Amino acid sequence: MAKSMKLAGLKSVENAHDESVWTATWVPATDSRPALLLTGSLDETVKLWKPDELELVRTNTGHCLGVVCVAAHPSGVIAASASLDSLVRVFDVDTNFTIATLEAPPSEVWQMQFDPKGTTLAVAGGGSASIKLWDTATWRLVATLSIPRPEGPKPSDKSSSKKFVLSVAWSPDGRRLACGSMDGTISIFDVARAKFLHHLEGHYMPVRSLVFAPEPDSWTLYSASDDGHVHIYDAEGKAIIGAMSGHASWVLSVDVSPDGEALATGSSDKTVRLWDFKMRAAIQTMSNHTDQVWAVAFRPGQGDRLASVSDDKSISLYHCS
Amino acid sequence: MDDLCKCSMKFFSDQQLCYADILPPQEVRARIQVAVLNFLKILNSPDPAISDLPLINRTSSNSRVSESILTDVSWLFLSHSFCTRSLIRANAAKAFIRVWKVMEMCFEILIQEKRVTQRELFYKLLCDSPDYFSSQLQVNRTIQDVVALLRCSRYSLGIMASSRGLVAGRILLQEPNQEVVDCSACGSSGYAISGDLKLLESLSLKTDARYIIVVEKHAIFQRLAEDNVFNQIPSILLTAKGYPDIATRFLLHRMSRAFPDLPILALVDWNPAGLAILCTYKFGSIGMGLEAYRYACNVKWLGLRGDDLKLIPDQSLAPLKPRDLQIAKSLISSQILQEHYREELALMMQGGQRAEIEALYFHGYDYLGKYLAKKIVQANYI
Numbered sequence: 001m002a003k004s005m006k007l008a009g010l011k012s013v014e015n016a017h018d019e020s021v022w023t024a025t026w027v028p029a030t031d032s033r034p035a036l037l038l039t040g041s042l043d044e045t046v047k048l049w050k051p052d053e054l055e056l057v058r059t060n061t062g063h064c065l066g067v068v069c070v071a072a073h074p075s076g077v078i079a080a081s082a083s084l085d086s087l088v089r090v091f092d093v094d095t096n097f098t099i100a101t102l103e104a105p106p107s108e109v110w111q112m113q114f115d116p117k118g119t120t121l122a123v124a125g126g127g128s129a130s131i132k133l134w135d136t137a138t139w140r141l142v143a144t145l146s147i148p149r150p151e152g153p154k155p156s157d158k159s160s161s162k163k164f165v166l167s168v169a170w171s172p173d174g175r176r177l178a179c180g181s182m183d184g185t186i187s188i189f190d191v192a193r194a195k196f197l198h199h200l201e202g203h204y205m206p207v208r209s210l211v212f213a214p215e216p217d218s219w220t221l222y223s224a225s226d227d228g229h230v231h232i233y234d235a236e237g238k239a240i241i242g243a244m245s246g247h248a249s250w251v252l253s254v255d256v257s258p259d260g261e262a263l264a265t266g267s268s269d270k271t272v273r274l275w276d277f278k279m280r281a282a283i284q285t286m287s288n289h290t291d292q293v294w295a296v297a298f299r300p301g302q303g304d305r306l307a308s309v310s311d312d313k314s315i316s317l318y319h320c321s
Numbered sequence: 322m323d324d325l326c327k328c329s330m331k332f333f334s335d336q337q338l339c340y341a342d343i344l345p346p347q348e349v350r351a352r353i354q355v356a357v358l359n360f361l362k363i364l365n366s367p368d369p370a371i372s373d374l375p376l377i378n379r380t381s382s383n384s385r386v387s388e389s390i391l392t393d394v395s396w397l398f399l400s401h402s403f404c405t406r407s408l409i410r411a412n413a414a415k416a417f418i419r420v421w422k423v424m425e426m427c428f429e430i431l432i433q434e435k436r437v438t439q440r441e442l443f444y445k446l447l448c449d450s451p452d453y454f455s456s457q458l459q460v461n462r463t464i465q466d467v468v469a470l471l472r473c474s475r476y477s478l479g480i481m482a483s484s485r486g487l488v489a490g491r492i493l494l495q496e497p498n499q500e501v502v503d504c505s506a507c508g509s510s511g512y513a514i515s516g517d518l519k520l521l522e523s524l525s526l527k528t529d530a531r532y533i534i535v536v537e538k539h540a541i542f543q544r545l546a547e548d549n550v551f552n553q554i555p556s557i558l559l560t561a562k563g564y565p566d567i568a569t570r571f572l573l574h575r576m577s578r579a580f581p582d583l584p585i586l587a588l589v590d591w592n593p594a595g596l597a598i599l600c601t602y603k604f605g606s607i608g609m610g611l612e613a614y615r616y617a618c619n620v621k622w623l624g625l626r627g628d629d630l631k632l633i634p635d636q637s638l639a640p641l642k643p644r645d646l647q648i649a650k651s652l653i654s655s656q657i658l659q660e661h662y663r664e665e666l667a668l669m670m671q672g673g674q675r676a677e678i679e680a681l682y683f684h685g686y687d688y689l690g691k692y693l694a695k696k697i698v699q700a701n702y703i
């Protein structure tokens with residue numbers, strides 16, 4: 001019988017930002033410092049926090065609109081922040097030196113993730129119905145993976161807006177990219193051949209967050225949707241393996257622990273839930289937030305910490321055991 | 322008779338000198354191409370082999386001293402002993418590959434006619450070859466390997482020096498076709514020394530100062546600049562905020578050649594690291610031994626020295642740390658350290674204590690200026 005995970009609240013910071021906190025990610029540890037938590041907010045700032053006391057290390061300003069996504073390079077040296085003004089800023093985590101600024105047309109920058117090796121940054125392209133791939137050594141756009149337009153009686157703009165790409169996730173071996181759209185479909189791409197493979201059906205509402213299971217189950221994809229469910233897919237076999245319900249409202253974020261044993265979600269029902277795969281049900285609910293929980297993130301490495309951020313401007317840190 | 326022999330050998334010491342050329346981009350690219358072609362030739366020969374990369378050894382065993390005979394400047398240089406990077410040895414294989422990766426990056430940079438800092442090169446290598454590069458230190462060491470392999474300066478590879486140095490005081494600097502910068506009006510932050518050696522080469526320098534004062538620490542530099550000490554004692558202040566980078570040494574060397582009558586005086590903490598910093602300005606370093614010797618200057622030790630200890634209150638003295646003892650050991654074993662300096666170092670070790678320049682503030686914040694003035698007027702420097 002696999003051990004069951006448990007969460008215990010460690011620390012919360014009220015008013016971590018001046019406005020809703022929309023995004024969070026862990027910056028892996030480097031030789032000179034431990035892992036840090038990076039958060040981005042509607043208040044246009046990005047903040048760096050040191051666990052476990054969540055002391056504020058630095059505040060980065062400079063974005064002109066709310067920060068929709070933060071992503072960290074696997075080396076822990078570099079990170080990127082994207083905002084509603086469709087600019088992605090790539091910076092050195094320790095010095096805040098700007099390494100590159102990536103531009104895109106309006107509303108074409110949403111979630112983003114570095115590939116497991118750190119050679120490519122994938123950015124969900126929103127209204128462009130595509131994923132943009134940037135080479136991290138030269139910061140040039142190297143590929144655009146487009147979701148094929150569905151064949152319809154007459155071509156219209158409406159069909160592409162349904163495929164508005166919100167979320168993106170890399171498979172652990174870096175060979176597959178998954179993206180989630182507003183109409184609930186998930187698209188799988190073969191990265192090396194820059195080719196669309198297939199859709200994964202099942203959700204009918206926006207898929208806001210995706211994450212692949214770590215090795216060795218690396219074809220397993222978890223998705224979080226506004227329909228309140230978390231789906232488990234076999235991304236290669238195109239089949240849905242299971243669905244987990246329990247949230248009362250939109251599921252905004254999903255993350256899997258580095259050992260693959262636990263799944264955590266954040267929802268607009270203000271809770272963070274920990275799920276058991278066998279029972280396909282939530283085994284624990286944390287209700288300390290007073291508003292929508294936009295993001296949850298397990299700390300890489302041991303996965304003994306989970307962070308959650310919310311519309312209530314606070315960030316919380318939990319111990320996992 | 323023995324002494325005479327030794328003396329005459331000094332005349333020929335430069336024959337052993339190994340140096341890195343300062344070359345234009347196309348020549349560096351050519352050297353990289355030659356390295357690749359040689360490697361392929363041997364790989365493709367009737368008796369194929371994966372050739373090792375021969376690098377000039379950057380260790381103290383390969384370092385030599387060029388003692389001043391006609392001038393008053395001595396320096397450290399590297400001779401023709403080699404170490405190799407080999408693909409065959411399992412633990413060292415990655416180091417071998419790193420050298421090629423850096424050469425590849427530098428080749429691209431030179432074609433694009435860009436210049437990058439070591440940090441920017443780190444970002445590129447981290448993202449381009451994540452399996453081989455994980456820290457800035459690795460990148461810096463590999464760059465020195467490439468310098469030792471191709472025998473061309475780091476700057477020639479397209480890599481700019483860090484810009485840690487600052488200048489303040491009675492000197493006018495002018496970049497070509499730019500406005501004149503008066504460093505006495507730069508405030509306590511001073512003029513930032515660029516990492517671009519070509520730019521530093523093109524600066525025109527004018528001064529009415531009588532001394533150049535090299536300061537170890539940023540805080541002391543700021544205090545002296547804020548108090549306009551360079552107006553009371555007509556001088557130029559310079560700092561690299563610790564161990565000097567090539568750009569700061571380059572500029573100091575230019576100043577010493579442009580204004581040969583200005584004594585260069587160093588103000589460092591009373592500890593082995595302070596003396597090591599002074600020695601780097603004075604003699605160069607082994608780590609960058611193929612280039613650093615060019616920028617050695619006749620720097621004199623103003624303070625803090627043994628005879629200043631009486632000015633320092635007991636509570637400001639701290640025990641020497643293990644790192645201090647390590648540095649002292651390597652200084653003592655260096656053949657280039659002259660008699661006076663050895664005596665001071667011995668005094669440091671005997672007393673087992675260290676003191677920072679800030680300890681002089683015990684007598685008031687303006688005491689430092691008075692201390693400097695007194696020592697300079699008495700020509701109390703070695």
